[in-house]
Amino acid sequence: GEEWQEVDVFQLVNALAEKKTSDALVFLKRLLEDNERDFIGLLGILHWQMRRLWLAKLLQEEGRSERDIASACRISPRQMSYFVKQLRSFTSKKIEKAIEGLFQLDWKSKTGQAEGALEMERWVVTLTS
Numbered sequence: 828g829e830e831w832q833e834v835d836v837f838q839l840v841n842a843l844a845e846k847k848t849s850d851a852l853v854f855l856k857r858l859l860e861d862n863e864r865d866f867i868g869l870l871g872i873l874h875w876q877m878r879r880l881w882l883a884k885l886l887q888e889e890g891r892s893e894r895d896i897a898s899a900c901r902i903s904p905r906q907m908s909y910f911v912k913q914l915r916s917f918t919s920k921k922i923e924k925a926i927e928g929l930f931q932l933d934w935k936s937k938t939g940q941a942e943g944a945l946e947m948e949r950w951v952v953t954l955t956s
Contacts, residue, residue: 844916848955
């Protein structure tokens, strides 16, 4: 179901943040199996998650409070501690690279170039190395 998906996406982003390549690949595989027909949807949710991190990073650099960040990025109190941990693990540069990579993936999948899963695995490996 839906909640499941979000848990997995969150776990994937966590593994990316912690540079745990093999864990990240396992979560990715699970997500791809669950959403085989919805590759674009998976890209979308990952993109959304990375954009939230990017925005949070921006606000953090402006010296905004965690409460401000939580509300601007719509993070539930329950998720906030994990989110902050992810935020600490990513540099702005890394987040921007991740988002750029997702754009490329999205474009390739729409133009039919991508072996989606393979490209996505490459994205994970690049991000965690």
